[in-house]
Structures are given as structure tokens and as C-alpha cells.
Amino acid sequence: MLTIYGVTRSRASRIIWLCHELGLPFRQVPVIQAYRLPDPDAPDAPLNTHSPDFLKLSPAGAVPVIQDGDLVLSESLACTLHLARKYGQPFGPADAVEDALMLQWSFYAATAIEQDALTILFNHDKGQIQSGAAQASVAHAAERLIRPLRVLEDHIARHGHLVGGRFTVADLNLAEVLRYAQGYGQLMEQFPAVMAWLDDCQARPAFRKMWQERLAEPE
Structure with missing residues (x-):
């Protein structure tokens, strides 16, 4: 199943919107932007863009990121274009x-x-x-x-x-x-x-x- 890393109050909204258009099931991991937290590096901080586990997926420390099988992809527009191309019309290219x-x-x-x-x-x-x-x-x-x-x-x-x-x-x-x-x-x-x-x-x-x-x- 497709996994989307990022809260919906981020550019992950673009990918989530497209998934709803496609009827594509996904798992969302709500990674929050570090700047929204008082101390993103605190031991009890929620998963965020400074968290070591997330930085393994996104060395740039930015959401969103998707994992589609073996593909790990960042940049929201790249993610939507990939999914639209993969699943085709009417949302993706015909040629x-x-x-x-x-x-x-x-x-x-x-x-x-x-x-x-x-x-x-x-x-x-x-x-x-x-x-x-x-x-x-x-x-x-x-x-x-x-x-x-x-x-x-x-x-x-x-x-x-x-x-x-x-x-x-x-x-x-x-x-x-x-x-x-x-x-x-x-x-x-x-x-x-x-x-x-x-x-x-x-x-x-x-x-x-x-x-x-x-x-x-x-x-």
C-alpha cells in the first residue's frame, strides 16, 4: 500500500487530494513540520521533520515523502505526477x-x-x-x-x-x-x-x- 509521510496541513494535501480522486488507498504517517513545534528535538516530541527516523527517508527534512513499493520519493509535485502517470487517465497523461x-x-x-x-x-x-x-x-x-x-x-x-x-x-x-x-x-x-x-x-x-x-x- 502507498504510504504518505506528512500531515495534511502541508504539501501532502496535493497527494492526498489525488489519491481521493483515484480512489487509491493509502496509509498516512503524520510527520509534522519541525518549525511548528516548541522543541522538535525533545525526547517526547511527535514524529517531525527533525526526527532521525524521518531523516532516513528524507535527508532534506521536508514533507511530504511517499513510499510506493521500493520507490521512496520526495517533492510533492513529483509525487503527484508519478501517481498520475502510474494510474493513468483521466487524471494522468494519455500520451x-x-x-x-x-x-x-x-x-x-x-x-x-x-x-x-x-x-x-x-x-x-x-x-x-x-x-x-x-x-x-x-x-x-x-x-x-x-x-x-x-x-x-x-x-x-x-x-x-x-x-x-x-x-x-x-x-x-x-x-x-x-x-x-x-x-x-x-x-x-x-x-x-x-x-x-x-x-x-x-x-x-x-x-x-x-x-x-x-x-x-x-x-
Whole structure:
């Protein structure tokens, strides 16, 4: 059985969402991020990204990690792409062209969107822009996101989905990255097709199941 190492309040959420889409059973080992603990190295600390047993699997000390048979794989987007390719359509590629496009959009999410989207997430408090340096960071991140989101807006408006005219792992990967910025209406309202697409992605039963599991975990 597939094993996922990582709490759902982490990038493991991407893998868990895909497993629910696939109907793929898995075992989850809830490895928590060390920065969330007062003393991750304490003898009674829960399994975390500093724990020696976890570092044997992930020398980088980062979640998530999956174990799929003999394969131990880190990096959440690599994990979702692997599983989608292994289990195939409709979420995985039908051919080499779709495979390349799914890689393209997943890398686009990671390189053109994620860093600035995370800046917005970490500096935007419950819908209200914070003052000072946080406000400037959000404004600059939002400005940098306009160009990649214009690309996404045009593609979604014309095609409805990223690859193959259907929901695939590419949509899942990019939606999970863009989720970090979706609470910043001043940015997102400029891209109505993207907002509608993101709403549709998050209305899927598999996402909603993952999200309920995520909310059930301690913050």
C-alpha cells in the first residue's frame, strides 16, 4: 500500500487530494513540520521533520515523502505526477504530448507562481492587508503574479482546463499552488476565468474530502 509521510496541513494535501480522486488507498504517517513545534528535538516530541527516523527517508527534512513499493520519493509535485502517470487517465497523461504538457504546467506553478503566492499567504491576514513591510511584500508579490496569471487566464478561458480538456493532475497541482493567493481578492478578481476554474477544482468531492481532513488536524 502507498504510504504518505506528512500531515495534511502541508504539501501532502496535493497527494492526498489525488489519491481521493483515484480512489487509491493509502496509509498516512503524520510527520509534522519541525518549525511548528516548541522543541522538535525533545525526547517526547511527535514524529517531525527533525526526527532521525524521518531523516532516513528524507535527508532534506521536508514533507511530504511517499513510499510506493521500493520507490521512496520526495517533492510533492513529483509525487503527484508519478501517481498520475502510474494510474493513468483521466487524471494522468494519455500520451507523451499530454505528459509533457502536465510537466510544463506543474513546473510553471512551482517556478512562476508558488513563491509569490506563498508571500501573499504568509503576509495577508484574514482578508486584511497588514501594515508596513508585510503590506509592501504582498503588493510586490501580487504585481509579480499578474503576468503568469494573465497566461493562465487566457489558457483557461480558451480551453477550460490545462491539458486535454478535462481535469487532470496538472489542474490539481496548479490549483493547490494558486490556493495560497486566492484569499487576496485585489489580485484574483482581475482573472475571472481563473477564479471560476479554481472554484470548480475545489468543488470536486475529492478536494472537499481532503479539505475536511485538513481542517480536522490541529493548527
